[in-house]
Amino acid sequence: xxxxxxxxxxxxxxxxxxxxxxxxxxxxxxxxxxxxxxxxxxxxxxxxxxxxxxxxxxxxxxxxxxxxxxxxxxxxxxxxxxxxxxxxxxxxxxxxxxxxxxxxxxxxxxxxxxxxxxxxxxxxxxxxxxxxxxxxxxxxxxxxxxxxxxxxxxxxxxxxxxxxxxxxxxxxxxxxxxxxxxxxxxxxxxxxxxxxxxxxxxxxxxxxxxxxxxxxxxxxxxxxxxxxxxxxxxxxxxxxxxxxxxxxxxxxxxxxxxxxxxxxxxxxxxxxxxxxxxxxxxxxxxxxxxxxxxxxxxxxxxxxxxxxxxxxxxxxxxxxxxxxxxxxxxxxxxxxxxxxxxxxxxxxxxx
Amino acid sequence: xxxxxxxxxxxxxxxxxxxxxxxxxxxxxxxxxxxxxxxxxxxxxxxxxxxxxxxxxxxxxxxxxxxxxxxxxxxxxxxxxxxxxxxxxxxxxxxxxxxxxxxxxxxxxxxxxxxxxxxxxxxxxxxxxxxxxxxxxxxxxxxxxxxxxxxxxxxxxxxxxxxxxxxxxxxxxxxxxxxxxxxxxxxxxxxxxxxxxxxxxxxxxxxxxxxxxxxxxxxxxxxxxxxxxxxxxxxxxxxxxxxxxxxxxxxxxxxxxxxxxxxxxxxxxxxxxxxxxxxxxxxxxxxxxxxxxxxxxxxxxxxxxxxxxxxxxxxxxxxxxxxxxxxxx
Numbered sequence: 001x002x003x004x005x006x007x008x009x010x011x012x013x014x015x016x017x018x019x020x021x022x023x024x025x026x027x028x029x030x031x032x033x034x035x036x037x038x039x040x041x042x043x044x045x046x047x048x049x050x051x052x053x054x055x056x057x058x059x060x061x062x063x064x065x066x067x068x069x070x071x072x073x074x075x076x077x078x079x080x081x082x083x084x085x086x087x088x089x090x091x092x093x094x095x096x097x098x099x100x101x102x103x104x105x106x107x108x109x110x111x112x113x114x115x116x117x118x119x120x121x122x123x124x125x126x127x128x129x130x131x132x133x134x135x136x137x138x139x140x141x142x143x144x145x146x147x148x149x150x151x152x153x154x155x156x157x158x159x160x161x162x163x164x165x166x167x168x169x170x171x172x173x174x175x176x177x178x179x180x181x182x183x184x185x186x187x188x189x190x191x192x193x194x195x196x197x198x199x200x201x202x203x204x205x206x207x208x209x210x211x212x213x214x215x216x217x218x219x220x221x222x223x224x225x226x227x228x229x230x231x232x233x234x235x236x237x238x239x240x241x242x243x244x245x246x247x248x249x250x251x252x253x254x255x256x257x258x259x260x261x262x263x264x265x266x267x268x269x270x271x272x273x274x275x276x277x278x279x280x281x282x283x284x285x286x287x288x289x290x291x292x293x294x295x296x297x298x299x300x301x302x303x304x305x306x307x308x309x310x311x312x313x314x315x316x317x318x319x320x321x322x323x324x325x326x327x328x329x330x331x332x333x334x335x336x337x338x339x340x341x342x343x344x345x346x347x348x349x350x351x
Numbered sequence: 352x353x354x355x356x357x358x359x360x361x362x363x364x365x366x367x368x369x370x371x372x373x374x375x376x377x378x379x380x381x382x383x384x385x386x387x388x389x390x391x392x393x394x395x396x397x398x399x400x401x402x403x404x405x406x407x408x409x410x411x412x413x414x415x416x417x418x419x420x421x422x423x424x425x426x427x428x429x430x431x432x433x434x435x436x437x438x439x440x441x442x443x444x445x446x447x448x449x450x451x452x453x454x455x456x457x458x459x460x461x462x463x464x465x466x467x468x469x470x471x472x473x474x475x476x477x478x479x480x481x482x483x484x485x486x487x488x489x490x491x492x493x494x495x496x497x498x499x500x501x502x503x504x505x506x507x508x509x510x511x512x513x514x515x516x517x518x519x520x521x522x523x524x525x526x527x528x529x530x531x532x533x534x535x536x537x538x539x540x541x542x543x544x545x546x547x548x549x550x551x552x553x554x555x556x557x558x559x560x561x562x563x564x565x566x567x568x569x570x571x572x573x574x575x576x577x578x579x580x581x582x583x584x585x586x587x588x589x590x591x592x593x594x595x596x597x598x599x600x601x602x603x604x605x606x607x608x609x610x611x612x613x614x615x616x617x618x619x620x621x622x623x624x625x626x627x628x629x630x631x632x633x634x635x636x637x638x639x640x641x642x643x644x645x646x647x648x649x650x651x652x653x654x655x656x657x658x659x660x661x662x663x664x665x666x667x668x669x670x671x672x673x674x675x676x677x678x679x680x
Contacts, residue, residue, distance in 0.1 A: 035486055093658050101658050109651045116644050143659060151485075152415070153661035156614045157654060159607050164650035171643055283493075283603070290490050321512070325501035328494030332479065335491055339482050 006194050007316045008309060013200045013269070015308020016207035020262035021285035022292070022300035023214060024255025030231035030295035031244075031251050032095075033151065037158040038086055039259055040282015041165035042079050046260025047180065047273045048173050049075035054181045068183040072206075072264050076257040083256025084249050090161045094149025096245060102143070103135030110134070112171070162282075169275030177274040180267035203265040210261055211301055214254065218297060223250055231295060284311075284327045291334055293344025302342060306330065361532050369525040389524065391636050393592050396527035397585045398628040400534045402612045403621060404581035407538050409610070410619035411547065412574040413554025415489040418476065418496030419582055419609050422469045424601035425499060426583025427590040428509050429468040430461030431518045434591070438519060458521040462530075462587045469583025470576050472499070477575030481568050484557075493603055504598045514597035521591040530588060534581050539621055541577070550574055554619075615656060617665030626664060 021043055028036040053071045093101040107128045114127020149157065186197045218224035226247045229237040238244050266281075267273055288307045292299025307327045314326045334342065373392075378385060401423060408416045434457055441460065445453045476495045483491055509515050541547050549570045552560035561567050590596050608631070616627025638645045656663075 029486075033486070035489070090654055090658075094661060102655065105651050105655055109648060112644055112647050112651075116641065146658065147661055149657065149661045152409075152614060152618065153657050155489075156611060157657045159611065160650050160653040160657060163646060164654065167643070167646040167650060171647060175643070283497075286490065287494065290487065294486075319505070321505050322501060325498045328498050331494050332491055332498075335483060335487060336479055339487060 003316070007312050009194060009196060009200075011309030011312035012305065013204050013308075014312055015305035016204050017262045017266050017304070018281065018285045018288045018308050019301040019304025020207055020210060020258045020265075021281060022288040022304045023211070023297055024259045025286045026289040026292070026294055026297060026300040027227070027231075027251050027255045029289065031227065031234065031248050032091065032154075034091065034154050035158060035286065036252075036255075037155075037282070038090075038161040038165055039255065040278035040280075040285070041162050041169070042083055042086075042256045042278070043259040043263040043282060044169060044273070044275060044278035045082055045165065046075050046079040046256075046263030047267045047277065048169070048178075048263075048275075049078045049260065050183075050264040050267060051178055051180055051273060054183055065184075071183055072261060075264055076260045079260030079263075080253035080257040083252040086161055087249050087252040090157050091154060092245065092248075093146045094154060094157065097146045097148075098245075099139060099146075100135075101146075102139040103132045106135035106138075107132035108168075112168075166275055166279070173275055175275065177272045180271040180273050182268075182271070184268060199268045203268060206261070206265060210258060214258065215297065217254070223247065227251055280324065284324075287327045287331045290341055291331055293341030296341070296343050299341060299343035362529065365525050365528050365532075368528075369523065373524040391633065392524060393522075393527050393588075394636075395629050395632045396524075396531050397589050397592075398609070398612065398632050399531050399625050400527075400581055400585040400588070401609050402616070402624040402628040403534050403538050404578040404585070405609050406613045406618065406621065406624040407541070407550070407578045407581075408574050410613060410624070411542055411554060412550040412571060413557075414571055414574065415485060416476075416492040416575070416578075417489050417603070417606050417610055418492035418494070419578075420601045420603060420605035421476075421492075421496030421499040422472055422579035422582035423586040423589070423605065424496075424503060424598070425472045425579075426465035426469045426586025427596050427601075428503055428515065428586070429583065430465040430587030431515050431590040431596055432509050433464040434458075434461045434519060434521070435517060454519075454521045455526075457519075458526060458587075458591060461521070461591065462584050465583040465587035466580040467583075469586070470580040472583075473576040473579030474572060476579070477572035481571060493606065496601075496603055496606055500598050500601050503601075510596070512598065514595055515590075516595055518590055518594045518596065520594050522588040523592075527588050527592070530584055534584070535621060535625070537577075537581075542621070546570070546573070611653060613663075615653070615663050617663030620663070620665040623663055623665035630664075 021039065024039050024042075025036060028034060028039070050071050053074045057067070057071065088098065089101050089104040092098040108131070110127035110129070110131020111124045112127070114123040114125070114130070117123060117127075184199055184202055186199050188195060188197045190196075218227060226237070226242045227250065229240065229242055230244050230247045230251075234244055237247075262281075263273075263278075284307055285304065288303035289300045290303070291306060292301070292303030294300075307330065310326050310330055311323050314320075315323050338344075373389060376382060376385065378389060382388070401419060405416070405419045408414050437460070438457060441457050442453050445456055448456070472495075476492060479488070479491050503509065504512050542550070549560070549565045552563065552565055553567050553570055557567055612627035612631050613624045614627070615631065616625070617623030635645070635649065638648065641648060
């Protein structure tokens with residue numbers, strides 16, 4: 001019994017991470033009907049930003065809660081910016097014909113190629129300028145109109161962005177794993193037969209606070225109301241005077257910030273971080289979002305906890321090698337029984 | 352009669368190519384990078400089979416499947432397991448044949464096993480597709496692919512996480528491209544038949560198709576099964592070429608790669624799938640010199656193509672898809 005409770009506890013901690021990532025998936029899906037595969041990589045980016053921030057702020061009060069909080073907020077902010085960039089330059093052009101995607105991506109391509117051919121700051125800057133200028137030129141002289149992307153094209157875009165973030169991460173951060181510093185020192189506690197450390201408690205409490213905060217934003221603020229309206233019907237929201245592009249960007253920012261928080265919280269417990277760390281958690285978090293009923297924020301939280309607990313139970317009582325299969329097995333079972341997910345609304349098929 | 356002549360001609364051409372270009376020029380010959388080019392040729396062929404078969408589900412039937420690597424894995428492992436277990440017996444019973452003949456029989460046995468098992472897997476995945484659509488189906492197929500991989504990882508008889516070693520090399524240029532021809536011809540003839548029109552009608556409007564009397568359930572499962580059988584065949588050819596299989600080859604990354612091929616080429620176009628498979632396989636190989644920069648460049652290119660030409664290179668144009676003929680009775 002004691003070991004079961006212990007497993008349940010570990011499952012709740014892991015589940016709160018999946019829940020945090022799943023919220024971002026479900027919010028983006030809610031407004032765009034897009035599986036944002038890049039979300040898992042934003043979680044990775046968040047962990048790396050935390051790593052670099054804590055290195056940058058070395059020797060300025062490690063161990064204090066304030067210091068840890070500062071690192072987390074900084075990383076959340078940077079990741080939110082990345083989320084906005086991804087939305088602006090990868091998804092928005094295909095949605096509403098926004099310009100400058102060519103200049104942006106060719107600029108990045110130029111910097112990569114510039115660095116490849118002459119590994120120096122000059123090579124990089126020269127490449128960026130040349131690429132961006134070329135992009136502007138192409139966009140203004142040859143491209144009259146950016147075609148509307150189909151759902152499938154958007155999905156491939158998401159896969160492309162995900163590949164880009166993973167591989168650019170390997171270039172910039174290095175492919176070898178890094179060790180996340182202990183920004184909160186660990187102390188082990190025993191409550192009855194249960195053993196828990198303060199990091200796990202921090203993870204759980206912070207995750208819950210963030211979820212409550214997010215729910216408050218979505219329910220009570222004007223932006224949140226606009227988000228719900230956009231998710232309900234994008235075109236109608238536009239007609240009601242909502243700047244949907246801005247709301248979608250805000251959705252990406254919020255979701256990415258939560259993913260970054262998850263990245264840092266996970267790194268407290270599992271300090272090994274590498275550029276490919278986001279793939280599996282991202283996928284499982286998406287499964288959690290579908291499980292709870294995609295587009296439904298409380299559903300995503302519930303799904304996250306279910307997946308987390310199930311995974312820990314499988315590792316504890318069956319075999320750890322099956323841990324990656326359990327999430328999908330639950331998903332398939334639930335979808336066969338209730339195709340809209342646990343908390344999803346029944347889909348009405350219109351003829 | 353004309354059709355059989357075409358098939359015979361194709362086989363003859365492939366045999367001649369195998370005996371001259373591949374054996375004399377690439378494998379033992381003046382070209383230094385011959386074996387490397389040969390390897391790329393084989394990989395291109397296998398990817399063409401995979402892409403064309405995936406296009407049948409995604410491009411023609413309009414069912415969004417992103418778990419093709421799972422069927423590929425089932426085929427590869429099924430065939431490798433069968434061949435390694437019964438290989439010696441077959442060689443003994445067929446000792447009157449030359450060794451090429453024995454290998455051919457063994458390979459065909461392996462391919463049949465692969466097609467059968469992958470087909471069964473296709474039925475299992477096809478059934479949920481009756482209830483799910485769009486992104487839900489996508490994520491379920493992705494999940495099935497991953498479940499298959501995790502199970503393979505846990506079966507010790509086929510190597511588990513160590514990988515499957517000791518698979519004899521049975522497939523070669525001839526066999527791979529023979530099945531490329533078979534896959535392309537099958538899909539093309541299927542699409543031009545009444546079955547194909549049923550597939551396309553499901554893609555265009557499922558409800559309308561049902562109202563017109565198309566048994567959507569049956570055709571959806573059929574498309575899944577045919578597609579997964581060809582993926583299994585590709586797996587068998589792959590396993591008997593690389594001689595080593597590891598579950599990590601068959602992750603969802605492989606499925607994504609295939610999706611990228613068919614979308615870049617143009618969804619719903621057979622030539623598009625072929626073009627996509629060739630382009631992506633070759634480009635990824637050619638740019639190996641860029642090392643870690645390669646996939647960054649590739650992903651940016653992918654994003655730009657999808658932004659500025661989301662319908663792919665070919666669009667849905669197809670020279671192989673004949674306009675519907677109205678036959679007078």
